Amino acid sequence: MATIYEVSKLAGVSLATVSRVINNTATVREATRERVEKAMRELGYQPNTMAQSLASNRSNSVGVVVSELNGPFYGTLLSEIEKAFRAVGKHVVFAASHSDQAIEQQSIEFLKSRRVDALILHVESVSDEYLAKLNQTDCPVIILNRDVPALEKQCITLNNRLGGYLAAHYLLQLGHRDIAYIAGPQWKSDARDRYLGHCDALREAGIEPNPELFYEGDFQETGGTQGFLALQQKAIAFSAVVCGNDEMAAGVIAEAHDQDIDIPEKLSIIGFDNVNFSHYVYPKLTTIDYPIASMGQMAAHWILQHVYQQKTPPLQQLFEPKLVIRDSTTHYDDNCAKNSP
The missing domain is CATH 3.40.50.2300 (Response regulator)
Structure with missing residues (x-):
């Protein structure tokens, strides 16, 4: 198994530089970063996630709580969130709350106990007060599809x-x-x-x-x-x-x-x-288009920017729905018999 010393030698950089690339703890010139990452690929080097966490004080993981894990709506949301974090080497832990207040709180507390670096919450039952108090801990929170006055700048909503x-x-x-x-x-x-x-x-x-x-x-x-x-x-x-x-x-x-x-x-x-x-x-x-994929991606970008200090596209908090016209609607006229008892 390849070691960090072999990566350092092949890339022609110091151990400290390799460590900075792995943990993303400091600015590294792009050319140097690419050289280190190329050496890691060639050697098949896999960073020790435990060591990474100790070095950066980060778990490199994000917790997500939604009402359900099944169905096309939440499937789209979770897929976009996971894809955004996977692209930058972060991991996602999902939990379902089934729109139950006790389960929502249990899910949130469980994810916090796993030392996730941030939480994305699509929750409905816990109170605004609970969410505001949660945000005062060392685990940043981003809220989807809900306005919480105390967390105004951390809510991504649809009109x-x-x-x-x-x-x-x-x-x-x-x-x-x-x-x-x-x-x-x-x-x-x-x-x-x-x-x-x-x-x-x-x-x-x-x-x-x-x-x-x-x-x-x-x-x-x-x-x-x-x-x-x-x-x-x-x-x-x-x-x-x-x-x-x-x-x-x-x-x-x-x-x-x-x-x-x-x-x-x-x-x-x-x-x-x-x-x-x-x-x-x-x-x-x-139907009415609900851009849930874009909203999930935006939640990920908020965390990447505010927690991991990475550059992202401009953030957007309020999304607008759009009418999508297909075949299940048509004009009404007097010859159209209404549905009656």
Whole structure:
């Protein structure tokens, strides 16, 4: 097994220079860094991670807590974070909280006990006060998809209210007036903001939101199916459905197919997130693009810049959603029979 002494000799530099390259603890000329890294590759030298941690007082690892580890939304987020850190020789440790306050705290404390250098948190249940107190420890925190007043400069968020507005506004432009809404859990700020944006668009068009056309789902495909069936039992008809995310929209599409309801001629459907399956369902789903990959990458860049003192592209905190028009929506006219009980 190659040693640091052999790397030093082959690269023609001192042991201290090799150490600085390995631990990234000081500025090294780019040409020198490349020479050391080339020698390491040629010799097959693998740095001792324990020694690196002792030398730099860093574990070279970052902890990430999200609600779930499965599904297209979180899969995209985690993949982008891992890719950004792997490119610079850092490691990522993931934990799932299942939107449970106790599990969120346990996951955070576990990752801290593993001496991660920073935390990326996509959490929903722990309080703002807990997060502010956490940030006062020696483990920097970056928050995704949530505004925490005490951590204003460490929050990377999406304008969810605008996204909700864009979905309803587009359907109104198509001539729809009786628009049903299947929401995510309203205790979640993003789900609540999306519905508020929906109501903004309706009121702008002179339409008061009808509680009979509202169903609170769970952001799961089954919640979309259950929501659609529940709405059909109401005493009011509707020609379009807005869903709080794409998974629930997929549930509505599946149930509509089972009932032989033509989409979009008899029912227009729009989702939120623009996850990878949204252009594979039939018909392809009109949705609101949630740039979660870019937001995950930005969280990684924040840590690389503030914790590891590495140069990154300019940081961005607020992201804007965009309407993605596909085949699940169309114009409403008087010949289109609304869904009725």
